Amino acid sequence: MRERLNGSLSGGPAGALRRKVGPVSSTGAREARPSRHPSRPQQAATGAPTVTIALPAAGRARGRWAVLAGFRRALAQDRARWPLWLPVAFAGGIGLYFGLPSEPPLAAALIPPPVLALAAWSVREREGVFCTLLVLLFVALGGSAALLRTAATDTVLLTEPxxxxxxxxxxxxxxxxxxxxxxxxxxxxxxxxxxxxxxxxxxxxxxxxxxxxxxxxxxxxxxxxxxxxxxxxxxxxxxxxxxxxxxxxxxxxxxxxxxxxxxxxGFSLAVAALRARIAGRLAVALPGPTGAVAAALIVGERAGLDDATQAAFRDSGLAHLLAISGLHMGLVAGTLFAGVRLALCLIPGVALRRPVKKIAACVALAGSAAYLVLAGAPVPTQRAFLMAAVVLSAVLVDREAVSLRLVALAAFTVMALRPDVLTGASFQLSFAAVVALVAAHETLRRYGGRLGGGLGGWLVRVVRYFAGVAVTSIVATLATAPFVTFHFQAIALGGILANMLAVPLTAFVTMPAGIVALLSMPLGLEGWALAAMGLGIDATLAVAARVVDWTGPAAGVYPQPVAGLAAVSLGGCWLAIWRTRLRWLGLVPMAAGGLLWLTVAPPDVLISADGQLSAVAAAGGGEGAWVVSTTRGNRFTRSVWARRWGVEDAVTVTAWDGQAEGPSGALACDDLGCTLRRNGLLLSLAASHEAALEDCAAADVLVAVVRVRTPCSRPRLLVHSPDLRRDGAHAFWLGRDGPRMESVRGRRGIRPWVPAPTQFRPPVSKE
Incomplete structure (x- = not known):
């Protein structure tokens, strides 16, 4: 026992403490160590001061690393979720590529990935460094995939009309x-x-x-x-x-x-011809908007939808029903799976001796693939098919597959095949919704989300179903809101209510009837099924119209900036991937993205690439807050400006009363153009040579729709017709810290999809 205690004192914690505070002399006093700092006086060898200094230092060290240790423990608990960040890193690399101002050399796609792969392999025993290099590797792979995709695209773009x-x-x-x-x-x-x-x-x-x-x-x-x-x-x-x-x-x-x-x-043209024939038969059987919606749901053909129908679906928050995505693919696969399984179960010999469930899964998988081809294989349908295929394959091997791993696999596959789809609204909205829904499903399942289990009668089940639809609508609406504001600058106010009513109609009436009609078309027996489908579509149209009447059209908002969207996306992924309390840190970048959105301000002046349309923000706001050069022509450009910056209910220069005074500045317009004074800066929008020459000596910003041929050095910013033809549409802000300008070409950079301008003339004179 004595030897064991002596060993513990010499080699255990006590021994360690003795080594830290210094050796003990034969008299029992602790010997003082030489000081590492000659300038400091060395303590006396009494021992007590040394002990009282060493122990608080250890406590301070423990406090300093406590937060980091807790962070690492939380990460270790979610070790199984680490691979889910690899598709996020891959998407980040694609996004970085498309954000570059110019095209990188091809070597940028070939060199970084193998270098990072070798570096990661060499430090595979050091977990932290290995994971960091692995994330960087997937960022490089994403950028390389996008660069190689661009290099392999040989599209010839017309350069002039x-x-x-x-x-x-x-x-x-x-x-x-x-x-x-x-x-x-x-x-x-x-x-x-x-x-x-x-x-x-x-x-x-x-x-x-x-x-x-x-x-x-x-x-x-x-x-x-x-x-x-x-x-x-x-x-x-x-x-x-x-x-x-x-x-x-x-x-x-x-x-x-x-x-x-x-x-x-060829196969593609044969499929296109088949889609056209089906759309034609739908239009004959269901004339008007009903047939157009049916064609959108069955073959993905939305060209026949009129503006009123699209506006009703958009303003009511039901636009996702017109895009064949996870809901439609799930209904097709589920209807085929349930129908085949029920039919086989009605045959006793088959039900007892054959794997009915797996046979139904195979039929549903084949039907889903056919629906993918028939719909034209858009990005949401590709994602939905990949997920449906994995789920049905899991049925074949007796596994459950509804998880974020499935979503990550689908996202990585789609991005690897077509990296450019990352920048589109379809991909972003589709995956934002499905990531949020699957993460919510995992959370509810983990904490006993199936409230009530199998208790209750049919009424309880109906209430639970509609509650699930409401929760699904709320989660999907919140998840897609940043992307909707970025791409469409509008938020449907009645989306949750409309989805609670329209989604069950689509799930139980419209899509099942459409599937039966599609299968009956070769026999010419689709009439009764199309009639049922038409009833479901008409009811959905009525729901959309009534919800818009109650809540009004979609509320217009300013666009989410790219940096804000990236921050919100990163925070959303952080919130969805982790399961521990660490997940709530994702609210920080999401809040930062929201704050960036609040800093967005509309421009003071907009001018089109051809100079034929311009808009000036009047002082005071309200009715007629914008003055436009004309309301004729450039209808598409005006609609884009109206949606993005609220350039609507505008008045023309000829209808303007000539002056507008307000707290934010003064605007004066005549036949020769407009002048805007704001924050101590004067902007001149000149429509003639005479106006440009006159305002050249006084304006801080001169925007001329004609060529300025005489030197003009007074303006801090000068843009004239050659700049407009070369750089596209322009936007101007008159801020407290000076004028700011953005152009289409400045935001896009010099990339293969940007045609070379027909004329590169330097500005006449700029400071």
Whole structure:
């Protein structure tokens, strides 16, 4: 016993303490150690002061590392969730690539990933460093995937408007309420020189004769490059067209001439032709908006929807019902699974001897794949199919698969195949909603979310179902709100109520009837099923209209800035992935993103790329808060400005009373332009050479829709017509710290999807 105690004192904690405070002399007193700091007086060898100093130092060390230790313990408890951050890192790399001002060299895609992979492998025994390098590796892989995707895209974008005679194969026919839109592939410009765009999209006003998919036609058209954003930071259709292979848009003159019927075949054209035939049969059986909605739900064809129907769905918060996504794919898979399983169970011999559940899962999987192809395979449908496929595969192997791992796998697969989809509203809204819903499902399941279990009668089950629909609507609305404000600048006020009524209609009436109608079409027996589907759609339209009457149209909001959206997204992922109390730290970046959103202010002046449309913010706000140069023409640009910055209920310059005084400044307009004084700065919007010359000597910011040919050094910012043609639409702010300007080209940078400007003239004179 004595030896054991001596060993403990010499090698245990007491021994460690003795080594820290110094050796003990033969007399029992502790010997003082030489001081490490010669300038400090060395303590006497009494022992007591040394002990009282050493122990508080250890306590301070423990307090200093307590928070970090708790953080590491929380991370260790959620070790199984660590891999869920890899798709987030992959998405971050893609986002960084698309945010670059210029195109990086191809070596940037080939060198960093293997270097980071080797570095991570070399430190695999050091967990913290390894995980950090692994995250950086996936960031690099995301950027590399996006760069390689761009390098592999050989879309030829038209650089200037032309009149041309075109030959091409009809790839898609969209019957819209007022016209027909044709997508032509394998385009050849008759008698033209240079490389023609491979694919163009033109609008034909002639509805008498519509070519069939696969026909080779010739037509005369006015072609223009895909339009650039109408406002700095707006939707970049040119980038979307670049990755879709669309090189030009325009309109036709006269009717297309058929050169060869069905000249080109192939699987994709055959599917497109089948989709067109189904949409046609739906339009005949269900005329009007009902048939257009049916076509959107069955084959993903939304071109036939009129503006009023789209506005009703958008303002009521039901727009997601028109996009084939997880709800629709789940209903298709679930209906097929339940129907086949029920039918097989009615056969005793099969039910007793065969794996009915797995057979039903196989049929549902095949039907879901067919629905994916029939819907045109948009991004939400791809994501939904991947998730449905994993869930049904889990049924085959007797596993449960509703988890964030499934969502992460689907997201990574979609981004790896098409990195450019990350920037689109469809991908962002789809995955934001499904991540939030699955995370909420996991949390409720973990804490006994199935309230009541199997207790209660049918009334309790009905109440529980509608409560679940309400919770689902709330979670999805909150999760998608930042992305809705970023892309659409509107929030539906009655979305929760509308979804509580419309989702059950879609789940129990519309989609099941549509599936039965689709399966009955080869036999020509779809009439009764389409009638039932029409009743469900009409009821949904009535719900949308009534909710809009009660709550009003969607509330307009200012756009979420990119940095704010990134912060909210990161915080949302943090909140969804972790399970411990560590998750609540995600509220910090989410709050920071919200604060960034509150700093967004509308511009004081907007001007279009052609200089034909301008808008000036009047002082005082309220009715007629904006003065526009004209309300004729540029309808699309005006609609974008109205949605993004509230440029609506505006008055024209000719209707303006000439002066406006207010606390924020003064605006004066005449036939030659406008002058705006705000925060001690004077901005001049000149519509003529005379006005530009006159205001050159006094304005702090001069915006001229004409070319300024004389030197002008007084303005701190000067923009004239060559700048507008080169850089696109401009926005100006007159702040307390000076004027600020943004242009479309300045926000987009020099990228492969940005056509080279036809004219690069430096500004006349700028300070």
């Amino acid at each position: 032309i009149w041309a005679d075109l030959d091409g194969v009809v790839e898609r026919v969209e019957h819209r309420p007022d016209d027909i839109r044709l997508t032509l592939a394998e385009v050849r410009i008759v008698g033209g020189r240079g490389t023609a765009p491979y694919r163009v999209r033109v609008v034909s006003r002639s509805r008498d004769v519509a070519p069939a998919i696969g026909d080779r036609v010739r037509l005369r058209a006015r072609l223009t490059p895909p339009p650039q954003p109408s406002v700095p930071g707006g939707f970049d259709f040119q980038r979307s067209a670049f990755f879709d292979g669309l090189g030009a848009v325009g309109f036709t003159v006269g009717q297309p001439v058929l050169l060869e019927a069905g000249s080109v075949g």
